[in-house]
Amino acid sequence: MSTNSYNIDIWGLVIALLMVSIAAIITVRMRIGIATTLLWSTLRALLQLAVMGYIIGFVIAQQNPWLVGLLIIFMLVAGVQITLSRAKGVPHGLALPVLLALTLTVLLMISVVAELIVRPQPWYAPQLVTPLAGMLLGNTVSALAVGLSRFFESMRERRNEIQTLLALGASTWEAARPSIESSIRLGITPTIASLASAGIVTIPGMMAGQIIAGGDPLNAAKYQFVILVTIASLTLIADSIIMLMVYRTCFNQEAQYIL
Protein backbone atom coordinates (compact mmCIF):
# COMPACT_ATOMS: atom_id res chain seq x y z
CA MET A 1 0.00 0.00 0.00
CA SER A 2 1.39 3.45 -0.85
CA THR A 3 1.80 6.26 1.62
CA ASN A 4 -0.58 8.86 0.20
CA SER A 5 -3.51 7.66 2.31
CA TYR A 6 -5.76 10.03 4.23
CA ASN A 7 -6.34 9.46 7.91
CA ILE A 8 -9.47 10.34 9.84
CA ASP A 9 -8.83 12.33 13.01
CA ILE A 10 -11.04 12.52 16.10
CA TRP A 11 -13.03 15.45 14.61
CA GLY A 12 -13.92 13.23 11.71
CA LEU A 13 -15.59 10.79 14.09
CA VAL A 14 -17.37 13.65 15.85
CA ILE A 15 -18.74 14.94 12.54
CA ALA A 16 -19.97 11.45 11.64
CA LEU A 17 -21.72 11.20 15.02
CA LEU A 18 -23.21 14.64 14.42
CA MET A 19 -24.70 13.35 11.16
CA VAL A 20 -26.32 10.48 13.04
CA SER A 21 -27.72 12.93 15.59
CA ILE A 22 -29.24 15.10 12.87
CA ALA A 23 -30.85 12.04 11.29
CA ALA A 24 -32.14 10.96 14.71
CA ILE A 25 -33.63 14.40 15.40
CA ILE A 26 -35.42 14.36 12.04
CA THR A 27 -36.99 10.98 12.79
CA VAL A 28 -38.09 12.19 16.24
CA ARG A 29 -39.78 15.23 14.69
CA MET A 30 -41.48 12.97 12.16
CA ARG A 31 -42.56 10.66 15.00
CA ILE A 32 -40.85 7.63 13.47
CA GLY A 33 -39.88 5.54 16.47
CA ILE A 34 -36.43 4.58 15.26
CA ALA A 35 -34.12 7.13 16.91
CA THR A 36 -33.23 4.99 19.95
CA THR A 37 -32.39 1.98 17.79
CA LEU A 38 -30.33 4.15 15.46
CA LEU A 39 -28.30 5.73 18.26
CA TRP A 40 -27.84 2.43 20.07
CA SER A 41 -26.69 0.69 16.86
CA THR A 42 -24.33 3.57 16.10
CA LEU A 43 -22.66 3.27 19.49
CA ARG A 44 -22.45 -0.50 19.08
CA ALA A 45 -20.84 -0.11 15.65
CA LEU A 46 -18.33 2.46 16.96
CA LEU A 47 -17.34 0.27 19.86
CA GLN A 48 -17.23 -2.99 17.89
CA LEU A 49 -15.23 -1.52 15.02
CA ALA A 50 -12.78 0.12 17.43
CA VAL A 51 -12.29 -3.17 19.26
CA MET A 52 -11.94 -4.99 15.94
CA GLY A 53 -9.37 -2.42 14.82
CA TYR A 54 -7.33 -2.88 17.98
CA ILE A 55 -7.55 -6.67 17.84
CA ILE A 56 -6.59 -6.95 14.18
CA GLY A 57 -3.81 -4.41 14.80
CA PHE A 58 -2.56 -6.57 17.64
CA VAL A 59 -2.78 -9.79 15.63
CA ILE A 60 -0.96 -8.18 12.70
CA ALA A 61 1.79 -6.93 15.00
CA GLN A 62 2.24 -10.37 16.59
CA GLN A 63 2.44 -12.27 13.25
CA ASN A 64 1.50 -15.48 15.05
CA PRO A 65 -0.50 -18.12 13.08
CA TRP A 66 -2.16 -19.43 16.27
CA LEU A 67 -3.44 -15.99 17.11
CA VAL A 68 -4.90 -15.66 13.60
CA GLY A 69 -6.60 -19.04 14.04
CA LEU A 70 -7.98 -18.02 17.43
CA LEU A 71 -9.42 -14.81 16.02
CA ILE A 72 -11.09 -16.68 13.16
CA ILE A 73 -12.57 -19.23 15.57
CA PHE A 74 -13.98 -16.37 17.62
CA MET A 75 -15.48 -14.83 14.46
CA LEU A 76 -17.02 -18.19 13.54
CA VAL A 77 -18.66 -18.62 16.94
CA ALA A 78 -20.00 -15.07 16.79
CA GLY A 79 -21.24 -15.81 13.25
CA VAL A 80 -23.20 -18.83 14.49
CA GLN A 81 -24.72 -16.78 17.29
CA ILE A 82 -25.74 -13.95 14.94
CA THR A 83 -27.16 -16.35 12.33
CA LEU A 84 -29.34 -18.10 14.91
CA SER A 85 -30.53 -14.88 16.54
CA ARG A 86 -31.48 -13.39 13.17
CA ALA A 87 -33.21 -16.50 11.81
CA LYS A 88 -36.86 -16.37 12.83
CA GLY A 89 -38.97 -19.42 13.62
CA VAL A 90 -36.24 -22.03 13.38
CA PRO A 91 -36.10 -25.01 15.76
CA HIS A 92 -33.38 -25.53 18.35
CA GLY A 93 -30.29 -27.59 17.67
CA LEU A 94 -29.13 -25.82 14.51
CA ALA A 95 -25.91 -24.44 16.05
CA LEU A 96 -23.80 -27.38 14.95
CA PRO A 97 -24.93 -27.45 11.30
CA VAL A 98 -24.49 -23.67 11.05
CA LEU A 99 -21.02 -23.86 12.61
CA LEU A 100 -20.10 -26.63 10.21
CA ALA A 101 -21.30 -24.71 7.15
CA LEU A 102 -19.53 -21.51 8.22
CA THR A 103 -16.29 -23.26 9.12
CA LEU A 104 -16.15 -25.19 5.88
CA THR A 105 -16.72 -22.11 3.74
CA VAL A 106 -14.21 -19.98 5.68
CA LEU A 107 -11.60 -22.71 5.24
CA LEU A 108 -12.38 -22.86 1.52
CA MET A 109 -12.20 -19.07 1.28
CA ILE A 110 -8.79 -18.96 2.93
CA SER A 111 -7.42 -21.86 0.90
CA VAL A 112 -8.65 -20.56 -2.44
CA VAL A 113 -8.33 -16.79 -2.17
CA ALA A 114 -5.38 -16.49 0.18
CA GLU A 115 -3.28 -19.55 -0.53
CA LEU A 116 -4.14 -20.24 -4.19
CA ILE A 117 -4.75 -16.78 -5.63
CA VAL A 118 -2.92 -14.17 -3.53
CA ARG A 119 -0.21 -16.43 -1.99
CA PRO A 120 0.94 -14.05 0.81
CA GLN A 121 4.22 -14.25 2.74
CA PRO A 122 3.88 -15.63 5.41
CA TRP A 123 0.98 -17.88 4.37
CA TYR A 124 -1.11 -16.84 7.37
CA ALA A 125 -0.64 -13.07 6.75
CA PRO A 126 -3.16 -11.65 9.24
CA GLN A 127 -3.81 -8.46 7.25
CA LEU A 128 -5.12 -10.63 4.40
CA VAL A 129 -6.63 -13.67 6.11
CA THR A 130 -8.72 -12.02 8.80
CA PRO A 131 -10.46 -9.46 6.57
CA LEU A 132 -11.15 -12.23 4.04
CA ALA A 133 -12.81 -14.37 6.70
CA GLY A 134 -14.71 -11.35 7.96
CA MET A 135 -16.07 -10.34 4.56
CA LEU A 136 -17.15 -13.88 3.78
CA LEU A 137 -18.80 -14.36 7.18
CA GLY A 138 -20.66 -11.07 6.90
CA ASN A 139 -22.24 -12.28 3.69
CA THR A 140 -22.86 -15.93 4.58
CA VAL A 141 -24.35 -15.09 7.96
CA SER A 142 -27.02 -12.91 6.31
CA ALA A 143 -27.68 -15.45 3.59
CA LEU A 144 -28.00 -18.31 6.07
CA ALA A 145 -30.26 -16.34 8.42
CA VAL A 146 -32.59 -15.38 5.56
CA GLY A 147 -32.41 -18.85 4.03
CA LEU A 148 -33.15 -20.70 7.27
CA SER A 149 -36.07 -18.42 8.16
CA ARG A 150 -37.54 -18.83 4.71
CA PHE A 151 -37.04 -22.60 4.71
CA PHE A 152 -38.92 -23.27 7.94
CA GLU A 153 -41.61 -20.73 7.10
CA SER A 154 -42.14 -22.44 3.75
CA MET A 155 -42.14 -25.92 5.28
CA ARG A 156 -44.89 -24.83 7.68
CA GLU A 157 -46.93 -23.17 4.93
CA ARG A 158 -46.63 -26.30 2.80
CA ARG A 159 -47.70 -28.69 5.57
CA ASN A 160 -50.69 -30.08 3.61
CA GLU A 161 -48.77 -30.16 0.35
CA ILE A 162 -45.99 -32.12 2.02
CA GLN A 163 -48.48 -34.60 3.46
CA THR A 164 -49.96 -35.03 -0.04
CA LEU A 165 -46.53 -35.56 -1.59
CA LEU A 166 -45.57 -38.13 1.05
CA ALA A 167 -48.91 -39.90 0.57
CA LEU A 168 -48.07 -40.25 -3.13
CA GLY A 169 -44.72 -41.87 -2.32
CA ALA A 170 -42.39 -38.86 -2.33
CA SER A 171 -39.09 -39.14 -0.46
CA THR A 172 -38.51 -36.58 2.28
CA TRP A 173 -36.08 -34.81 -0.07
CA GLU A 174 -38.71 -34.61 -2.81
CA ALA A 175 -41.28 -33.32 -0.32
CA ALA A 176 -38.90 -30.66 1.04
CA ARG A 177 -37.33 -29.64 -2.28
CA PRO A 178 -39.64 -26.73 -3.18
CA SER A 179 -38.93 -25.13 0.21
CA ILE A 180 -35.19 -25.72 -0.17
CA GLU A 181 -35.26 -24.13 -3.60
CA SER A 182 -37.16 -21.04 -2.52
CA SER A 183 -34.97 -20.53 0.54
CA ILE A 184 -31.68 -20.83 -1.35
CA ARG A 185 -32.98 -18.47 -4.01
CA LEU A 186 -34.02 -15.90 -1.44
CA GLY A 187 -30.77 -16.24 0.53
CA ILE A 188 -28.49 -15.83 -2.49
CA THR A 189 -30.43 -13.09 -4.32
CA PRO A 190 -28.69 -10.07 -2.67
CA THR A 191 -25.28 -11.64 -3.33
CA ILE A 192 -26.00 -12.18 -7.01
CA ALA A 193 -27.50 -8.70 -7.25
CA SER A 194 -24.31 -7.25 -5.79
CA LEU A 195 -22.32 -9.07 -8.49
CA ALA A 196 -24.46 -7.59 -11.24
CA SER A 197 -24.40 -4.03 -9.89
CA ALA A 198 -20.72 -3.95 -8.91
CA GLY A 199 -18.88 -1.19 -10.72
CA ILE A 200 -21.99 0.45 -12.15
CA VAL A 201 -24.24 1.34 -9.27
CA THR A 202 -21.79 0.73 -6.47
CA ILE A 203 -18.09 0.76 -5.81
CA PRO A 204 -17.92 -2.21 -3.45
CA GLY A 205 -16.53 -1.52 0.02
CA MET A 206 -13.29 -3.34 -0.38
CA MET A 207 -12.36 -1.71 -3.67
CA ALA A 208 -13.36 1.68 -2.34
CA GLY A 209 -11.17 1.09 0.69
CA GLN A 210 -8.13 0.19 -1.36
CA ILE A 211 -8.54 3.22 -3.61
CA ILE A 212 -9.01 5.57 -0.66
CA ALA A 213 -5.91 4.05 0.92
CA GLY A 214 -3.98 4.98 -2.22
CA GLY A 215 -3.97 1.61 -3.99
CA ASP A 216 -3.96 1.14 -7.75
CA PRO A 217 -7.64 1.14 -8.87
CA LEU A 218 -7.12 -1.63 -11.43
CA ASN A 219 -5.45 -3.81 -8.83
CA ALA A 220 -8.29 -2.98 -6.44
CA ALA A 221 -10.77 -4.06 -9.14
CA LYS A 222 -9.04 -7.41 -9.56
CA TYR A 223 -9.11 -7.97 -5.82
CA GLN A 224 -12.74 -7.00 -5.65
CA PHE A 225 -13.69 -9.32 -8.49
CA VAL A 226 -11.98 -12.29 -6.88
CA ILE A 227 -13.62 -11.53 -3.55
CA LEU A 228 -17.12 -10.98 -4.94
CA VAL A 229 -17.07 -14.14 -7.02
CA THR A 230 -15.69 -16.37 -4.30
CA ILE A 231 -18.08 -14.93 -1.74
CA ALA A 232 -21.02 -15.58 -4.07
CA SER A 233 -19.94 -19.18 -4.73
CA LEU A 234 -19.15 -19.91 -1.11
CA THR A 235 -22.40 -18.40 0.11
CA LEU A 236 -24.26 -20.68 -2.26
CA ILE A 237 -22.22 -23.64 -1.05
CA ALA A 238 -22.85 -22.75 2.61
CA ASP A 239 -26.57 -22.43 1.91
CA SER A 240 -26.69 -25.80 0.14
CA ILE A 241 -24.75 -27.54 2.91
CA ILE A 242 -27.00 -26.17 5.61
CA MET A 243 -30.15 -27.16 3.69
CA LEU A 244 -28.88 -30.71 3.17
CA MET A 245 -28.28 -31.01 6.89
CA VAL A 246 -31.41 -29.23 8.07
CA TYR A 247 -34.24 -30.52 5.86
CA ARG A 248 -34.00 -33.91 7.58
CA THR A 249 -34.94 -32.34 10.91
CA CYS A 250 -38.44 -31.76 9.51
CA PHE A 251 -39.05 -35.51 9.26
CA ASN A 252 -38.64 -38.55 11.50
CA GLN A 253 -37.24 -42.03 10.77
CA GLU A 254 -40.62 -43.07 9.38
CA ALA A 255 -40.45 -40.23 6.82
CA GLN A 256 -43.28 -38.42 8.60
CA TYR A 257 -43.56 -34.66 8.77
CA ILE A 258 -42.84 -33.52 12.32
CA LEU A 259 -42.50 -29.74 12.19
Add this chain to the structure above:
Amino acid sequence: MPNGSKKTIFAHVDLTVQSGEIIDITGPSGCGKSTLLTAFARLNRYSTGQLALHGISAKQYSPAKWRTQVAYIPQQPILIGETVADALRMPFGMRIRHPAQSHAPNDLKLEQLLTTLGCADIEMQRPIHELSGGQAARISLARTLLTKPQVLLADEVDAALDPDNAYLVSQLLQHIATHEHVSIIRVRHSADDGIATRTLILNPEGLHHVNQ
Protein backbone atom coordinates in the same frame (compact mmCIF):
# COMPACT_ATOMS: atom_id res chain seq x y z
CA MET B 1 -53.51 -47.50 18.22
CA PRO B 2 -52.81 -43.80 17.69
CA ASN B 3 -51.44 -42.25 20.81
CA GLY B 4 -51.43 -38.48 20.76
CA SER B 5 -49.00 -36.47 22.81
CA LYS B 6 -51.96 -35.22 24.82
CA LYS B 7 -54.60 -37.95 24.82
CA THR B 8 -55.59 -41.24 23.29
CA ILE B 9 -58.31 -40.73 20.71
CA PHE B 10 -58.80 -44.40 19.98
CA ALA B 11 -57.14 -47.72 20.67
CA HIS B 12 -57.47 -51.42 19.87
CA VAL B 13 -58.36 -51.00 16.23
CA ASP B 14 -58.23 -54.42 14.61
CA LEU B 15 -59.17 -54.58 10.95
CA THR B 16 -58.63 -57.13 8.21
CA VAL B 17 -59.54 -56.04 4.71
CA GLN B 18 -60.04 -58.50 1.85
CA SER B 19 -58.90 -57.49 -1.60
CA GLY B 20 -61.69 -55.89 -3.56
CA GLU B 21 -63.57 -54.96 -0.41
CA ILE B 22 -65.07 -51.51 0.15
CA ILE B 23 -65.27 -50.50 3.79
CA ASP B 24 -66.95 -47.34 5.02
CA ILE B 25 -65.86 -45.83 8.32
CA THR B 26 -68.24 -43.45 10.04
CA GLY B 27 -68.37 -41.78 13.40
CA PRO B 28 -68.85 -38.32 14.87
CA SER B 29 -66.55 -35.46 13.86
CA GLY B 30 -63.26 -35.51 15.72
CA CYS B 31 -63.40 -39.21 16.58
CA GLY B 32 -60.20 -39.77 14.60
CA LYS B 33 -61.37 -41.19 11.28
CA SER B 34 -58.83 -39.21 9.27
CA THR B 35 -56.18 -40.00 11.86
CA LEU B 36 -56.94 -43.69 11.39
CA LEU B 37 -56.54 -43.45 7.61
CA THR B 38 -53.24 -41.56 7.88
CA ALA B 39 -52.08 -44.19 10.38
CA PHE B 40 -52.83 -46.92 7.82
CA ALA B 41 -50.67 -45.01 5.30
CA ARG B 42 -47.89 -44.64 7.91
CA LEU B 43 -48.31 -40.89 7.69
CA ASN B 44 -49.29 -40.29 11.29
CA ARG B 45 -46.43 -39.62 13.67
CA TYR B 46 -48.52 -40.17 16.78
CA SER B 47 -49.86 -43.61 15.94
CA THR B 48 -48.37 -46.98 16.74
CA GLY B 49 -49.47 -50.40 15.60
CA GLN B 50 -48.85 -53.32 13.29
CA LEU B 51 -49.73 -53.16 9.63
CA ALA B 52 -49.35 -55.80 6.95
CA LEU B 53 -50.16 -56.13 3.27
CA HIS B 54 -50.71 -59.63 1.84
CA GLY B 55 -49.23 -60.97 5.07
CA ILE B 56 -46.01 -58.97 4.66
CA SER B 57 -45.30 -56.66 7.56
CA ALA B 58 -45.18 -52.93 6.84
CA LYS B 59 -41.67 -52.99 8.33
CA GLN B 60 -40.49 -54.83 5.23
CA TYR B 61 -41.45 -51.79 3.14
CA SER B 62 -39.81 -48.39 3.11
CA PRO B 63 -42.34 -45.74 4.15
CA ALA B 64 -42.46 -44.37 0.60
CA LYS B 65 -42.93 -47.84 -0.94
CA TRP B 66 -45.72 -48.64 1.55
CA ARG B 67 -47.49 -45.38 0.69
CA THR B 68 -47.46 -46.19 -3.02
CA GLN B 69 -49.33 -49.41 -2.21
CA VAL B 70 -51.55 -48.11 0.61
CA ALA B 71 -52.48 -44.72 -0.78
CA TYR B 72 -54.07 -42.03 1.32
CA ILE B 73 -56.16 -39.39 -0.44
CA PRO B 74 -56.46 -36.32 1.79
CA GLN B 75 -59.78 -34.66 2.38
CA GLN B 76 -58.43 -31.36 1.09
CA PRO B 77 -57.30 -31.84 -2.52
CA ILE B 78 -53.89 -30.27 -3.18
CA LEU B 79 -52.86 -30.30 -6.81
CA ILE B 80 -49.24 -29.63 -7.68
CA GLY B 81 -48.18 -28.29 -11.10
CA GLU B 82 -49.36 -25.74 -13.63
CA THR B 83 -51.99 -27.67 -15.53
CA VAL B 84 -54.33 -30.58 -14.96
CA ALA B 85 -52.00 -32.82 -16.97
CA ASP B 86 -49.00 -31.74 -14.84
CA ALA B 87 -50.93 -32.42 -11.64
CA LEU B 88 -52.02 -35.88 -12.79
CA ARG B 89 -48.53 -36.91 -13.92
CA MET B 90 -46.72 -35.40 -10.92
CA PRO B 91 -46.36 -38.72 -9.01
CA PHE B 92 -44.59 -40.25 -12.01
CA GLY B 93 -41.73 -37.79 -11.61
CA MET B 94 -40.89 -39.23 -8.19
CA ARG B 95 -37.83 -41.36 -7.63
CA ILE B 96 -39.91 -44.26 -6.28
CA ARG B 97 -41.50 -44.68 -9.73
CA HIS B 98 -38.22 -44.32 -11.63
CA PRO B 99 -36.90 -45.20 -14.10
CA ALA B 100 -39.10 -47.10 -16.52
CA GLN B 101 -40.87 -49.14 -13.84
CA SER B 102 -44.05 -47.28 -14.53
CA HIS B 103 -44.57 -44.99 -17.48
CA ALA B 104 -46.44 -41.77 -17.02
CA PRO B 105 -49.93 -42.21 -18.50
CA ASN B 106 -50.55 -40.59 -21.90
CA ASP B 107 -53.16 -37.93 -22.58
CA LEU B 108 -55.66 -40.46 -23.91
CA LYS B 109 -55.56 -42.45 -20.69
CA LEU B 110 -55.92 -39.32 -18.59
CA GLU B 111 -58.91 -38.19 -20.63
CA GLN B 112 -60.59 -41.57 -20.35
CA LEU B 113 -60.22 -41.58 -16.59
CA LEU B 114 -61.53 -38.03 -16.26
CA THR B 115 -64.51 -38.93 -18.44
CA THR B 116 -65.50 -41.78 -16.13
CA LEU B 117 -65.30 -39.27 -13.26
CA GLY B 118 -67.62 -36.81 -14.99
CA CYS B 119 -64.80 -34.43 -15.86
CA ALA B 120 -64.90 -34.86 -19.64
CA ASP B 121 -65.19 -31.09 -20.01
CA ILE B 122 -61.83 -30.41 -18.35
CA GLU B 123 -59.03 -29.85 -20.86
CA MET B 124 -55.63 -31.30 -20.01
CA GLN B 125 -53.99 -27.88 -20.30
CA ARG B 126 -56.41 -26.09 -17.99
CA PRO B 127 -54.58 -24.30 -15.14
CA ILE B 128 -55.31 -26.04 -11.86
CA HIS B 129 -56.34 -22.84 -10.11
CA GLU B 130 -59.33 -22.58 -12.43
CA LEU B 131 -60.86 -25.83 -11.17
CA SER B 132 -63.88 -25.88 -8.89
CA GLY B 133 -63.67 -27.63 -5.51
CA GLY B 134 -65.52 -30.67 -6.82
CA GLN B 135 -63.32 -30.86 -9.92
CA ALA B 136 -60.14 -30.57 -7.84
CA ALA B 137 -61.38 -33.38 -5.56
CA ARG B 138 -61.86 -35.67 -8.57
CA ILE B 139 -58.49 -34.75 -10.11
CA SER B 140 -56.90 -35.57 -6.76
CA LEU B 141 -58.67 -38.95 -6.74
CA ALA B 142 -57.67 -39.58 -10.36
CA ARG B 143 -54.03 -38.73 -9.59
CA THR B 144 -53.89 -41.45 -6.93
CA LEU B 145 -55.84 -43.98 -9.03
CA LEU B 146 -53.30 -43.61 -11.86
CA THR B 147 -50.55 -44.77 -9.50
CA LYS B 148 -52.42 -48.11 -9.08
CA PRO B 149 -52.28 -48.65 -5.33
CA GLN B 150 -53.54 -51.92 -3.81
CA VAL B 151 -55.36 -50.19 -0.98
CA LEU B 152 -57.12 -46.85 -1.35
CA LEU B 153 -57.73 -44.74 1.75
CA ALA B 154 -60.27 -42.17 0.66
CA ASP B 155 -60.94 -39.36 3.12
CA GLU B 156 -64.35 -37.93 2.18
CA VAL B 157 -63.47 -37.73 -1.50
CA ASP B 158 -67.12 -37.26 -2.48
CA ALA B 159 -67.95 -34.65 0.16
CA ALA B 160 -67.59 -31.71 -2.25
CA LEU B 161 -69.49 -33.37 -5.10
CA ASP B 162 -73.05 -32.98 -6.34
CA PRO B 163 -75.15 -36.19 -6.27
CA ASP B 164 -74.59 -37.00 -9.96
CA ASN B 165 -70.83 -36.75 -9.73
CA ALA B 166 -70.76 -38.50 -6.35
CA TYR B 167 -72.59 -41.35 -8.09
CA LEU B 168 -69.97 -41.47 -10.88
CA VAL B 169 -67.18 -41.61 -8.31
CA SER B 170 -68.81 -44.44 -6.40
CA GLN B 171 -69.38 -46.33 -9.67
CA LEU B 172 -65.69 -46.00 -10.52
CA LEU B 173 -64.60 -47.09 -7.04
CA GLN B 174 -66.88 -50.12 -7.25
CA HIS B 175 -65.45 -50.92 -10.68
CA ILE B 176 -61.83 -50.88 -9.55
CA ALA B 177 -62.70 -52.87 -6.42
CA THR B 178 -64.43 -55.57 -8.45
CA HIS B 179 -62.19 -55.69 -11.52
CA GLU B 180 -58.81 -54.58 -10.23
CA HIS B 181 -59.22 -56.04 -6.71
CA VAL B 182 -58.30 -52.78 -5.06
CA SER B 183 -59.36 -52.61 -1.42
CA ILE B 184 -61.00 -49.35 -0.52
CA ILE B 185 -61.47 -47.82 2.90
CA ARG B 186 -63.60 -44.70 2.86
CA VAL B 187 -64.34 -42.14 5.50
CA ARG B 188 -67.77 -40.75 4.75
CA HIS B 189 -70.35 -38.41 6.19
CA SER B 190 -72.84 -38.47 3.33
CA ALA B 191 -75.72 -40.94 3.08
CA ASP B 192 -74.88 -44.55 2.29
CA ASP B 193 -74.41 -44.99 -1.46
CA GLY B 194 -74.82 -48.75 -1.38
CA ILE B 195 -71.38 -49.84 -2.60
CA ALA B 196 -69.75 -50.59 0.77
CA THR B 197 -69.36 -54.25 1.68
CA ARG B 198 -69.10 -53.28 5.35
CA THR B 199 -69.76 -50.13 7.36
CA LEU B 200 -67.87 -49.64 10.60
CA ILE B 201 -68.18 -47.06 13.35
CA LEU B 202 -65.05 -45.69 14.99
CA ASN B 203 -65.17 -44.89 18.69
CA PRO B 204 -62.51 -44.69 21.43
CA GLU B 205 -62.63 -48.48 21.95
CA GLY B 206 -62.05 -49.30 18.30
CA LEU B 207 -64.01 -50.17 15.16
CA HIS B 208 -67.47 -51.72 15.44
CA HIS B 209 -69.88 -53.21 12.97
CA VAL B 210 -73.04 -51.41 12.06
CA ASN B 211 -75.97 -53.73 11.62
CA GLN B 212 -77.73 -52.78 8.44
